[in-house]
Amino acid sequence: MKSPDAKEFFTITELTREFGISTRTIRFYEDENLIHPVRRGRTRLFRPADRRLLMLILRGKRLGFSIAEIREILAMYKEPPGEEGQLRLLIQKVSDKRGQLHQKRQDIDETITELDDVEKQCLGRLAELAVGT
Amino acid sequence: MKSPDAKEFFTITELTREFGISTRTIRFYEDENLIHPVRRGRTRLFRPADRRLLMLILRGKRLGFSIAEIREILAMYKEPPGEEGQLRLLIQKVSDKRGQLHQKRQDIDETITELDDVEKQCLGRLAELAVGT
DNA sequence: AAATAGTCTTACGTAAAAGTCAATCAGCAA
DNA sequence: TTGCTGATTGACTTTTACGTAAGACTATTT
Numbered sequence: 112m113k114s115p116d117a118k119e120f121f122t123i124t125e126l127t128r129e130f131g132i133s134t135r136t137i138r139f140y141e142d143e144n145l146i147h148p149v150r151r152g153r154t155r156l157f158r159p160a161d162r163r164l165l166m167l168i169l170r171g172k173r174l175g176f177s178i179a180e181i182r183e184i185l186a187m188y189k190e191p192p193g194e195e196g197q198l199r200l201l202i203q204k205v206s207d208k209r210g211q212l213h214q215k216r217q218d219i220d221e222t223i224t225e226l227d228d229v230e231k232q233c234l235g236r237l238a239e240l241a242v243g244t
Numbered sequence: 245m246k247s248p249d250a251k252e253f254f255t256i257t258e259l260t261r262e263f264g265i266s267t268r269t270i271r272f273y274e275d276e277n278l279i280h281p282v283r284r285g286r287t288r289l290f291r292p293a294d295r296r297l298l299m300l301i302l303r304g305k306r307l308g309f310s311i312a313e314i315r316e317i318l319a320m321y322k323e324p325p326g327e328e329g330q331l332r333l334l335i336q337k338v339s340d341k342r343g344q345l346h347q348k349r350q351d352i353d354e355t356i357t358e359l360d361d362v363e364k365q366c367l368g369r370l371a372e373l374a375v376g377t
Numbered sequence: 378a379a380a381t382a383g384t385c386t387t388a389c390g391t392a393a394a395a396g397t398c399a400a401t402c403a404g405c406a407a
Numbered sequence: 408t409t410g411c412t413g414a415t416t417g418a419c420t421t422t423t424a425c426g427t428a429a430g431a432c433t434a435t436t437t
Contacts, residue, residue, distance in 0.1 A: 124413070134414085135395060143394095152403080154414055170351045175308015177393075187359065191366050195373055202366045209359050212352050218303045219349050226320065226342050233324050233335045240328055257383070267384085272425060286385055286432080311424075 121157040130169060140168055143178055145185065174215065184208060254290040263302060273301055276311055278318060307348065317341060 115121075123134050140146050141155075146164050148155040157165075164185070171181035187205055192198055248254075256267050273279050274288075279297050281288040290298075297318070304314035320338055325331055 122413085133396075135397085138415090139395060152414095153416090154403085170355070173308070173348060174351050174355070175306070179393095184355070187362050191362070191369050193369075195370065198366055198370050198373075202363060202370075205359050205363050205366070209356055212356050212359075215307060216349060216352050216356075218306050219345050219352070222303070222307070222317075223342055223345050223349075226338050226345070229320050229324070230335060230338050233331055233338070236324050236326075237328065237331050237335075240331075255383080266426075268425060268427080271385095276424095288384085 115162060116159045118159065121159075121162055123155055123157070126157055126162065126165060130165065132169070137165070140165070140178075143182070145178070145182060174212075248295060249292045251292065254292075254295055256288055256290070259290060259295065259298060263298065265302070270298070273298070273311075276315070278311070278315060307345075 123137055126132075126137060127134055137146075141148065145168055146157075146161050148157045148161050150156065167185060167188075168181055171184060176184065183204070187201065187208070191201060256270055259265075259270060260267055270279075274281065278301055279290075279294050281290045281294050283289065300318060300321075301314055304317060309317065316337070320334065320341070324334060
C-alpha cells in the first residue's frame with residue numbers, strides 16, 4: 112500500500128481513473144497551463160505535485176469556479192512576490208477571494224437548512240401515512 | 245419604504261436592476277420553466293413569489309449548480325408527494341443533495357484555511373521588508 | 378404628433394469546457 | 408511478425424448559459 116506521494120510517477124490513465132475524469136480533460140488543463148507534467152518521449156508523466164495540483168483544480172470546479180478563476184487561485188499558492196506593491200496586491204486578491212468563499216458558505220448553509228426542513232416535512236407525511244394504515 | 249413582499253408586482257427591469265442580471269437571463273429562466281410570471285397582455289408581471297424563486301436560482305448559480313441541478317433543487321421545495329414511494333424517493337434526493345453541499349462546504353473551508361495561510365506568509369514578508377528599510 | 382422608454386418574440390452568435398473521432402506511434406505478448 | 412494496449416496530436420462537434428440584434432408594439436412624456 113503505497114501513498115500517492117511515495118510514487119514517483121502517474122500515467123494519465125491512472126489519474127483519469129482515480130478522479131473520474133477523461134484524458135481530454137487532463138490534457139485540456141495542461142493546454143490551459145494549469146499543470147505541467149514532464150515527458151518521457153512524448154508521453155506525459157505526472158509527479159505527485161502534478162496530482163496534487165489536479166486535486167486543487169477539481170476542488171475549484173466543484174465550487175463552481177471557472178478555469179480563469181482557478182488559475183488565479185493557483186497563482187496565489189506560488190511563492191509570494193518580493194516587491195511590496197505586488198505583495199499588497201496579492202493580499203487584496205486573497206481577501207477578495209475569501210470574501211467570495213464566505214458568501215458561498217453562507218449560501219450553502221442556508222440551502223442545507225432548507226433541505227433539512229424539506230426532509231422533516233417528508234418524514235412527517237410519512238408518519239401520517241403509517242398511522243393511517 | 246415598502247418591503248418587496250408588500251409590493252404586488254415587479255417589472256422585468258426592476259428585477260434586472262435589483263439582481264444585476266439581464267432581461268435575457270430572466271426570460272431564459274422562464275423558458276427553462278424555472279419561473280412562471282403572470283402576464284398583463286404580453287408583458288410579464290413578477291409577483292413576490294417569482295422574485296423569491298429568482299433569488300433561489302441565483303443562489304444556486306453562485307454555488308456552481310447547473311440549470312438542471314437548480315431545477316431539481318427547486319422541485320424539492322414544492323409540496324411533498326402523497327404517495328409513500330415518491331416520498332421516500334424525495335427523501336433520498338434531499339439526502340444526496342445535502343451530501344453534495346457538505347462536500348462543497350468542506351472544499352470551501354479547506355480553501356479558506358489555505359488562503360489564510362497565504363495571507364500570513366504575505367504579511368510576514370511585508371514585515372521583513374519594513375524592518376529592512 | 379413625435380419622441381422616448383420599456384416590452385415583446387424570434388433567431389442567430391458566442392465563450393467555456395470539454396466530447397468525440399481519426400490517424401499515428403511505441404512497447405510488449407503470442 | 409502480427410496484434411493488442413495505451414499513448415499522442417489535431418480537428419471538428421457539442422452542450423450550457425446566456426449575448427446580441429432586428430423588428431414590432433404600447434404607454435407616457437414633451
